[in-house]
Each structure stands twice: as structure tokens, then as C-alpha cells.
Amino acid sequence: MPREEFSSKVKEALAKRVAQKCSNPSCRSVTSGPHSESDRFVNVGVASHITAAAHGGPRYEASISAEYRGSIENAIWLCQTCAKMIDNDPERYTVHLLRSWKVSAEAQALRALEGDPDSDYFPQPASAIHTPIPRIAGLTYDDAREKLLQAGWQPRNNHWSYAGNPNIQYGNGRHFWEMGYHEITHASGTGLAHCTFGFQDAYGNRLMVVTAGEVIDELNATAHVWNWFFDAIT
Numbered sequence: 451m452p453r454e455e456f457s458s459k460v461k462e463a464l465a466k467r468v469a470q471k472c473s474n475p476s477c478r479s480v481t482s483g484p485h486s487e488s489d490r491f492v493n494v495g496v497a498s499h500i501t502a503a504a505h506g507g508p509r510y511e512a513s514i515s516a517e518y519r520g521s522i523e524n525a526i527w528l529c530q531t532c533a534k535m536i537d538n539d540p541e542r543y544t545v546h547l548l549r550s551w552k553v554s555a556e557a558q559a560l561r562a563l564e565g566d567p568d569s570d571y572f573p574q575p576a577s578a579i580h581t582p583i584p585r586i587a588g589l590t591y592d593d594a595r596e597k598l599l600q601a602g603w604q605p606r607n608n609h610w611s612y613a614g615n616p617n618i619q620y621g622n623g624r625h626f627w628e629m630g631y632h633e634i635t636h637a638s639g640t641g642l643a644h645c646t647f648g649f650q651d652a653y654g655n656r657l658m659v660v661t662a663g664e665v666i667d668e669l670n671a672t673a674h675v676w677n678w679f680f681d682a683i684t
């Protein structure tokens with residue numbers, strides 16, 4: 451059985467996609483820096499295999515092709531310590547966990563690249579594979595929506611014929627629909643005047659955002675984000 455090593459092109463792209471930092475969320479060590487010779491650099495990063503390069507290696511998957519095994523999809527950028535750690539304990543460092551590290555590390559690098567401070571996002575559990583969720587609780591729905599779109603969440607738009615649906619005819623429902631917020635799924639005219647809005651990300655996750663408060667333009671009153679939760683994928 452041949453070992454499917456990564457090409458130097460794959461390694462370079464992999465490292466740079468995470469700003470040359472270790473992808474382990476509790477490590478994030480810098481993996482390159484200057485060498486004592488002025489025209490060289492030191493690299494302590496490793497392109498690790500998510501599923502092993504060869505039969506018998508950690509997390510080996512017999513079913514995948516050799517081409518996939520050596521592709522960037524099967525690679526994660528780590529420091530030397532973390533690379534050794536994940537291969538010494540594949541039961542703990544599963545394919546699912548490593549994929550979630552990679553997604554989070556790339557998302558973090560993108561936010562840093564775009565100058566969006568990390569503190570604006572909820573910390574993600576290591577097992578999460580979803581687009582980061584900005585800190586939206588307490589914001590007006592308009593502001594929260596803007597931040598969600600910037601983070602990569604897409605509104606799950608209802609068809610125009612949904613406008614007459616009784617579920618969104620109550621409370622603020624009509625107001626939001628007329629604003630063009632066709633991701634509204636439910637509105638309540640009583641109590642805290644809750645409205646619910648649906649979003650989805652590139653990984654197929656569904657996020658529901660709940661607002662509270664009535665929109666009354668004359669009083670400058672508006673609805674704020676009360677809660678959010680992941681909806682079951684259907």
C-alpha cells in the first residue's frame with residue numbers, strides 16, 4: 451500500500467489558509483518564523499492526515515480513494531506537538547473532531563484577515579461544524595441580521611405567497627415582512643411579541659433567531675434579539 455503524501459502545493463495552501471497557525475483551537479501556536487540566516491525561515495508546522503496516509507495508520511479509511519487521501523480535504527495544519535498528539539490517540543482525535551478544528555481555524559483566520567475581532571463571536575465548542583455565530587443577543591433585529599449575513603449565514607426566505615400566512619400576520623410579523631425580511635417564520639401578537647427568523651449556513655445547519663418587543667415607530671421602539679438556537683436539520 452502506498453503512502454499518500456501531500457504535495458508542496460497542498461501544504462502551502464493548507465498552512466496559509468489558517469495564517470500558518472496550528473489548527474488545534476486550544477493551541478493556535480505560530481508555526482513559522484525567521485531563521486538565523488537572513489534569507490531562510492523556520493517551519494514547525496505539519497500537514498497532518500485526517501485519515502491516514504496508508505493502511506494501518508491513524509483514522510485510516512479503506513473506502514476513500516488514494517486521490518482524496520492525498521488531497522487538501524484530507525489535510526489539517528498543526529504544530530509538531532499537536533500533529534504527534536492526534537496520531538498517538540486517534541480514538542480521542544476523531545475525523546469529526548479534526549474536521550471541526552479545521553473549519554474553525556479557517557473561519558478564525560478569515561475573520562482576522564477581514565479585521566473582525568474574534569471577541570464579537572460566541573466561542574465555539576470544539577465539536578461544532580458551523581459558521582460562527584456573532585454575538586447578537588440584545589441587538590436590534592436589523593443589526594443582528596446584518597452581522598449574521600456578514601458571518602456567512604443566509605436567510606431562509608419564504609415564498610412571497612407566505613405573506614398572507616396567519617403565522618406571520620400577528621404582532622410585528624407584517625412589519626418585518628414588509629422590510630423584506632422574508633426569513634420570518636413565526637410572529638406572536640401577545641406577551642413579548644416574539645418573532646422567529648430562520649437562517650442556514652454552507653454546512654446545512656439551521657439557526658433560528660427569536661426577537662422580543664414590539665416595533666412602534668412613533669415610540670422608537672424596536673424588537674431585540676432574545677434568543678437563538680440550532681434547529682434540527684430536516
Ligand SMILES: [Zn+2]
Nearest residue numbers: 472477529532
Ligand atoms: Zn498545536
